[in-house]
Amino acid sequence: MTLPAPRPATYDDLVALPEHVVGELVAGQLHVSPRPAIPHAIGGSALGATLLTRMQFGDGGPGGWWILDEPELHLADDIVVPDLAGWRRERLPAPPRDAFITLAPDWVCEILSPSTSRFDRTKKLPLYARARVPHLWLLDPLSETLEIYRLQGEYWVLLAAHGGDDTVKAEPFEMVELDLKRLWGR
Numbered sequence: 001m002t003l004p005a006p007r008p009a010t011y012d013d014l015v016a017l018p019e020h021v022v023g024e025l026v027a028g029q030l031h032v033s034p035r036p037a038i039p040h041a042i043g044g045s046a047l048g049a050t051l052l053t054r055m056q057f058g059d060g061g062p063g064g065w066w067i068l069d070e071p072e073l074h075l076a077d078d079i080v081v082p083d084l085a086g087w088r089r090e091r092l093p094a095p096p097r098d099a100f101i102t103l104a105p106d107w108v109c110e111i112l113s114p115s116t117s118r119f120d121r122t123k124k125l126p127l128y129a130r131a132r133v134p135h136l137w138l139l140d141p142l143s144e145t146l147e148i149y150r151l152q153g154e155y156w157v158l159l160a161a162h163g164g165d166d167t168v169k170a171e172p173f174e175m176v177e178l179d180l181k182r183l184w185g186r
Contacts, residue, residue: 014079022070025079026123033116036083040111042185043141044069044083047109047178054176055086061176064089065106072100075131080124083139084109086172104131107172112140129154135172144184146170 008028017023022033036044048069054061066087073080085105092103108128110120120138128136129151136156138147145163148170149156162168165181 011079022081024081024124025077026127027078031119031123033119036111037113039141039185040083040113043139043183044109044111046183046185047139048084050176050178050182051084051086051173055173061173066092066095068095071105073105074100074102075104075127078127080127082108082124083111104128104133106133107135107137108133109137109139112138113142125156129156137170139183141184144180146178146180146183 009025009030011025013030014023014025017032020035022035024031024033048067051065052067053059055063055065056067057063066089068085070081070083071085073082073085079100082105086107087101087103088106091106092101095101110116110124112120117140125136132151134151136149136151138149139145140147143163145161146166146168147161148159150159150171151157160168160170162170162180168178168180169176170178
């Protein structure tokens with residue numbers, strides 16, 4: 001007996017998910033993750049607040065960016081929700097009024113957790129490379145590390161890894177100093 005092949009997941013499958021989970025479609029497969037734990041939320045909130053203030057509003061920084069928490073991105077046939085994403089205003093003068101964005105960001109940050117780290121690294125990083133996202137950060141609040149990547153050709157190149165109580169400047173936001181201990185809730 002031959003079983004029918006599973007059907008590719010659709011946007012309707014995403015919409016039908018309960019609100020307490022995050023759903024993403026990658027290569028026709030539905031991936032569901034639990035809502036983030038508190039260390040994840042602290043890291044994302046602190047990083048987002050710093051970048052939003054300086055890079056979007058221009059308070060203590062140059063401005064010129066849109067910084068969004070958990071935007072829904074429709075990139076070709078894939079639908080993903082990075083923890084943070086940013087667009088230079090010359091590429092995205094105003095955010096769309098839709099529930100999602102189809103323009104690939106200029107920067108994404110994935111906040112790693114035990115339940116999402118493998119998916120983020122093995123599925124989402126290649127997807128962001130295919131979409132030509134030039135900058136990517138991986139923030140791990142449990143190991144207190146920040147990895148900075150730049151897309152070169154088709155591959156991610158690790159530019160730097162920081163951790164603990166480091167104070168760093170990292171592209172594409174090298175004009176902003178980040179006190180990493182704030183991202184760990186200290």
